Amino acid sequence: MMYKTIVEGTTKVLVPVPPQDAAFPPSAAPVFYNPEMELNRDINVAATAAFVKRLLSGKKLLREEIRYVDAFSASGIRGLRIAGEVGIHATMNDWNSDAFEMIKENIKINGLEEKTLATHKSANVLLHEQKFHIVDIDPFGTPSPFLDAASASVRNMLSVTATDTAPLCGAHLKAGIRKYAAVPLNTEYHSEMGLRVLLGACARELAKHEKGMLPLISHVTRHYVRTYLKVLPGAKQTDKTLKSMGFSIHCPTCGFRGPVYGLAVHIKNDCPVCGSFTQIAGPLWLGPFREQAFCDEVISELEVHPLNTKDKAKKLITFSRDELDIPMFYDQHVICKELGVSATGIEILIEALKAHGFEASRTHFSGTSFRTDAPITEIKEIIRAL
Ligand code: SAM
Incomplete structure (x- = not known):
């Protein structure tokens, strides 16, 4: 050697x-x-x-x-x-x-x-x-x-x-x-x-x-x-x-995601947005x-x-x-693919979310990802309108 x-x-x-x-x-x-x-x-x-x-x-x-x-x-x-x-x-x-x-x-x-x-x-x-x-x-x-x-x-x-x-x-x-x-x-x-x-x-x-x-x-x-x-x-x-521990709910049908704080919790399996069966990850740091x-x-x-x-x-x-403290980012390209629309620049999307009164930021995880407090239904409407 x-x-x-x-x-x-x-x-x-x-x-x-x-x-x-x-x-x-x-x-x-x-x-x-x-x-x-x-x-x-x-x-x-x-x-x-x-x-x-x-x-x-x-x-x-x-x-x-x-x-x-x-x-x-x-x-x-x-x-x-x-x-x-x-x-x-x-x-x-x-x-x-x-x-x-x-x-x-x-x-x-x-x-x-x-x-x-x-x-x-x-x-x-x-x-x-x-x-x-x-x-x-x-x-x-x-x-x-x-x-x-x-x-x-x-x-x-x-x-x-x-x-x-x-x-x-x-x-x-x-x-x-x-x-x-x-x-x-x-x-x-x-x-x-x-x-x-x-x-x-x-x-x-x-x-x-x-x-x-x-x-x-x-x-x-x-x-x-x-x-x-x-x-x-x-x-x-x-x-x-340990209060920052919990679980994360993901809906594979509509893309809803949400944290459930705590380790001793009861988690409902139906999506609050579309009613479909959700998946649960955890325990995780939230x-x-x-x-x-x-x-x-x-x-x-x-x-x-x-x-x-x-x-x-x-x-x-x-x-x-500079990332928002909201667990589980969204990927703009995944949502655009589902909606059948082309993606804009990520900054344009973030500005549009803010213009609708929501918080939004980029993430260090990838160039196409963002965080927001907007519900998934609003995110989709905003993306469709861009
Ligand atoms: N920290 C190093 C760097 O930045 O270049 C790289 C470390 S390398 C990924 C892992 C090292 O851990 C190897 O040299 C291996 O011999 C050593 N190693 C693996 N298991 C070990 C153990 N249980 N106790 C002590 N050393 C161990």
Whole structure:
């Protein structure tokens, strides 16, 4: 295997060069490195820097006391970037021996011996042994087998990546139910469904440890779901958190969708608009999936850090910040297809909805999606009239 040095942010990391062969994905290399995740890691630097500022302003912790763990570290890149670019202590862990050796080599390359520690353990063992202020889990595929240990370990912020989008979004229904103990629906808003299934699973895992949560930033691409959760200790906060859990009703006949808040609920199966039989997804997180003030803080951090994906990251976080807090977006193209009309520009539709007195916004999930408080019957009339 050949190796090369890559630079992300201000961090230099030695990574394997996989053969230029489609049959050889990054996961087949002795140590994993996926350049497509640079955006995810750039946002991680900005979000962690913003969160550390909040921790320091609370005056309960000194910078030197803050402990971050990159529990699935591979080359070490995520933790090294946090130690070097955010300036807090990072533990980088991987159970693979090649990865462990590479992490130690990359610590030396960056001169970060004082600010880092390499560990060679099962992530669940490490997370059950030690508490960290910030726990970052970025495993292969699903994070579900690690959420319990991560919830036990975390004090202040839990960051989670999930790349098993098919189970999360309902495309692999049985796998989704097995991994997340929730029923997803494979609708046109499947990407938001996946995020809310993951957030719901995190809320329930944290709740077992009497910890509540508040999502600070979340974003979804075709390949992965990523979220940053502020952790709120105590039974009271946990009970408050669980009030944002519930179910989502979807009518496959007319497109009606609606949230039902609460876990102990009675749900009617007939659609309130057309009377047809509805489908029910859940339990899910129905609360906001980001905090607008935190998005602004992350955008400010993106400005000051030298990052290759800065513009893309700013655009993504800005879209996410400006979305309405109404669960389950609509897709303009799906509605237009049903009505047999052509789609206008998405901004024209949003302006038309607003002109009729409704709230409306775009979403970060796709260029053709929108959120609104308008009922589905009104949405269709407005689209027909455009
Ligand atoms: N965070 C890395 C990055 O940003 O480049 C990528 C991590 S890669 C997706 C997952 C890593 O987790 C692999 O290096 C694998 O060896 C390691 N791993 C998988 N299961 C593990 C476990 N249970 N405990 C510790 N490490 C594990």
